[in-house]
Amino acid sequence: MRNNLLSRCKCTWFCLVVLLCNPATALSTENLDSLTLKRALALTLAHNPQLFQYRFTTEALTAQKQSNSLRPALALELEVENFAGSKGYEGFDSAETTLALSSVIELGGKRQARLSYADARLNQAKWEQQAETLDVLGKLAELYIEGLATQANIQLAEESLVLSQSLLKTVKTRSARGATPEAEVMRAQAALTQAEIRLAALQAKFERQQILLARFWGETSVSFDVLEGSLFNFGATTSFEQLYARVQKSPAIQVLASEARIRDAQITLARANGSSDLSWRVGIKRLEETGDSAFVAGLSIPLFSGKRNSGEVETALAQRNAVDYAKKDQLLQLHARLFESWSLRKQSIAAVNLTQKSAIPALEKALKLTTEGFENGRYRYLDLIAAQKELLASKQSLIDAATTALVSQAVIEKLTSEALNP
Structure with missing residues (x-):
């Protein structure tokens, strides 16, 4: 069963792996140990301690099923009467x-009801394992995407640092010619320091994310330096109606469906327990006084056991009805969460496309013209700073939108337990 689950979960995340590991857009990893999302998923499925717990749950439920399948045990009785008394019953002569x-002869199908209940619990454990696996892999994918975003932000911070260094150099040159006040040199120096601080903070953040990623496969140290992948490949967009149809068959809903089957089995078991069992007894009696022997037999049945068990039946029925409403509530929650993720993904992809095609090219050209104008004395220092900040802010928005799109896609795939079509 674990091998089937492994294959299914790999297929579920295949689309996202392809998008993030596109070799045409992957980050350069020369001379560095790198990690791919595909590798991270495989390591998590193979070594995550949280997922292995279900193996023991299944073993325990299987053992319980074996116990439930046993028929009533036989008892051997030895009974001695009329001995060690007074007068004629002294000793064992009259024993x-x-x-x-x-x-016991079980009536009402109790054994089959117990087996059905055990099978329902095993089925629920299987769906719970799949749901938990998808949840763990979803968290891993989200953290991986956030790590890619941090890497992109590090590259952006390095670009900002280069711009700050270039600006400081230009301002110093102009100040030496008397074309720029000394105060602007100090401001440019402070901007350079802030750029260095931001870069150091992002590098430290990425180190923390590396440790968090390694935790998914049970390691406390990091064996990779770079995450491979691109933030800017999204694949095709699937309609919300199609996605919601998948959600209704997802493991999260199947867990509740299996819970309903457990409650049905409990109702059957409670009703079966209301049927009186027959207790039987057969044996042989020996009378020491006469030396004779005779067969004995007995049969007993409890009275009014059905009434005594009516409370358990009503309890099981109430719990079964509660599952139906829990399923409706879960579907409403999944509908809302799915729509939010679907809408965010669609909106973020549109924002990425517009930013890449329009905003960034325009701002890059504006920065180039402003830089040339500043060097020729046509623009002020503040104009150049504003042009740089606008370009960096636009690139930051691009990274944020792409991250939101991919995280939303990871959530969608976790909810539907299926990959989006690339």
């Missing part, structure tokens, strides 16, 4: 010894 076998 009556009975050797008997006894057991």
Whole structure:
């Protein structure tokens, strides 16, 4: 079962792996140990301690099923009467010894009801394992995407640092010629320091994310320096109606469906327990006084056991009805969450496309013209700073929108348990 689950989960995340590991747009990893999302998923499925817990849950439920399949045990009875008394019953001369076998005949289909209940619990454990696996892989994918975003932000911070260094150099040159006040040199120096601080903070953030990623496969140290992948490949967009149809068959809903089957089995078991069982006893009695032997047999059945069990039946029925409403509530929550992720992904992809095609090219040209004008004395220092900030802010928005699109896609795939079409 674990191998089937492994294959299914790999297929679920295949689309996102392809998008993030596109070799045409992947980050350069020369001379560095790199990690791919595909590798991270495989390591998590193979070594994540949280996922292995379900193996023991299944083993426990299987053992319980074996116990539930047993028929009532046989009992061997030895009974001695009329001994060690007074007068004629002194000693064992008048003793009556009975050797008997006894057991119970279960009525009402109790054994089958127990087996059905055990099967329902095993089925629920299977769906819970799949749901938990998807949840873990979803968290891993989200963290991986955030790590890619941090790498992109590091590259942006390095670009900002280069711009700050270039600006400081230009301002110093102009100040030496008397074309720029000394105060602007100090401001440019402060901007350079802030750029260095931001770069250091992002590098430290990425180190923390590396540790968090390694935790998913049970490691406390990091064996990779770079995450491979691109933030800017999204694949095709699937309609919300199609996605919601998938959600209704997802493991999260199947867990509740299996819960309903468990409650049905509990109702059947409670009703079966309301049927009286027959207790039987057969044996042989020996009378020491006469030396004779005789067979003995007995049969007993409890009275009014059905009424005594009516409370358990009503309890099971109430719990079963509660599952139906829990399923409706879960579907409403999944609908809302799915629509939010679908809408965010669609909106973010549109923002990425517009930013790449229009905003960034325009701002890059504006910065180039402003830089040339500043060097020729046509623009002020503040004009150049504003042009740089606008370009960097636009690139930051591009990274943020792409990150939101991919994280939303990861959430969609986790909810539907299926990959979006690339």
